[in-house]
Amino acid sequence: MNTVRAIFLSDIHLGTRGCQAERLLDFLRHYESEYLYLVGDIVDFWAMKRSIRWAPAQNTVVQKVLRQARKGCQVVFIPGNHDEALRDYSGIDFGGIELRNEALHTTADGRRFLLLHGDEFDQVTRYHKWVAVLGDIGYNALVWINTYLSRLRRRLGRPGYWSLAGYAKRKVKRAVSFIFDFEHSVIHAVRERGVDGVICGHIHSATIKQIDGLTYINCGDWVDSCTAIVEHPDGRMELVDWSIPADVLALPGPAAAPAYADERPQPVCASARHEAT
Numbered sequence: 001m002n003t004v005r006a007i008f009l010s011d012i013h014l015g016t017r018g019c020q021a022e023r024l025l026d027f028l029r030h031y032e033s034e035y036l037y038l039v040g041d042i043v044d045f046w047a048m049k050r051s052i053r054w055a056p057a058q059n060t061v062v063q064k065v066l067r068q069a070r071k072g073c074q075v076v077f078i079p080g081n082h083d084e085a086l087r088d089y090s091g092i093d094f095g096g097i098e099l100r101n102e103a104l105h106t107t108a109d110g111r112r113f114l115l116l117h118g119d120e121f122d123q124v125t126r127y128h129k130w131v132a133v134l135g136d137i138g139y140n141a142l143v144w145i146n147t148y149l150s151r152l153r154r155r156l157g158r159p160g161y162w163s164l165a166g167y168a169k170r171k172v173k174r175a176v177s178f179i180f181d182f183e184h185s186v187i188h189a190v191r192e193r194g195v196d197g198v199i200c201g202h203i204h205s206a207t208i209k210q211i212d213g214l215t216y217i218n219c220g221d222w223v224d225s226c227t228a229i230v231e232h233p234d235g236r237m238e239l240v241d242w243s244i245p246a247d248v249l250a251l252p253g254p255a256a257a258p259a260y261a262d263e264r265p266q267p268v269c270a271s272a273r274h275e276a277t
């Protein structure tokens with residue numbers, strides 16, 4: 001068990017086929033914390049209007065979070081655009097969980113972070129909601145195709161996990177500049193708030209980086225990349241990639257490790273790619 005000070009999760013999308021609840025449960029069994037922040041799109045009410053996929057593991061995720069709150073972990077839930085109905089209830093507490101549209105977190109080393117989901121900085125979602133829904137269906141299609149690709153990979157005996165949606169995000173120029181624009185407009189808005197950085201979600205692209213002197217942190221997601229942000233007892237922030245099961249990482253033999261290392265989804269460096277293209 002890793003004891004950390006805080007855990008930050010976003011874009012779990014409970015209620016969808018793509019939700020990697022099993023991976024998340026495995027992560028939650030390995031990490032415990034004083035603070036747990038749920039940074040939006042935790043329950044996907046948009047997708048649930050089309051069809052509901054609620055696997056037993058998703059219930060266990062909910063139960064585990066509620067149990068954490070009962071045991072004294074401070075749980076803060078910041079709704080996103082997929083669970084925006086909850087935004088009207090900002091300020092209330094339920095089952096030991098604080099519902100807030102924004103939150104402020106001070107790290108052990110005294111840095112102040114503003115926490116928000118981030119959809120208000122996504123020009124597409126904000127101005128053309130129907131385009132966002134269309135994009136959402138397209139993204140889910142990629143994730144769906146990928147589950148079949150993964151099965152095929154396993155049948156061919158290739159270890160590890162490869163993400164088609166992650167690949168598209170890195171290769172498609174529009175996606176790359178979308179991420180770049182999002183990150184910079186978040187930082188631009190947050191600068192006026194007098195904080196040291198921001199922790200957000202929404203674009204399913206996990207990272208920790210400095211942008212114009214502020215720290216930009218994105219939790220990623222539990223649909224495709226299976227990433228979390230943790231704060232260590234000394235205030236150090238770390239991006240944890242939980243996409244690869246521990247038993248795959250521990251596979252013996254010379255072939256397994258290099259194949260995994262080459263094919264592991266690389267973090268997107270949007271600014272560098274943006275300038276290069």
Ligand SMILES: [Mn+2]
Nearest residue numbers: 041080081202
């Ligand atoms: Mn979102």
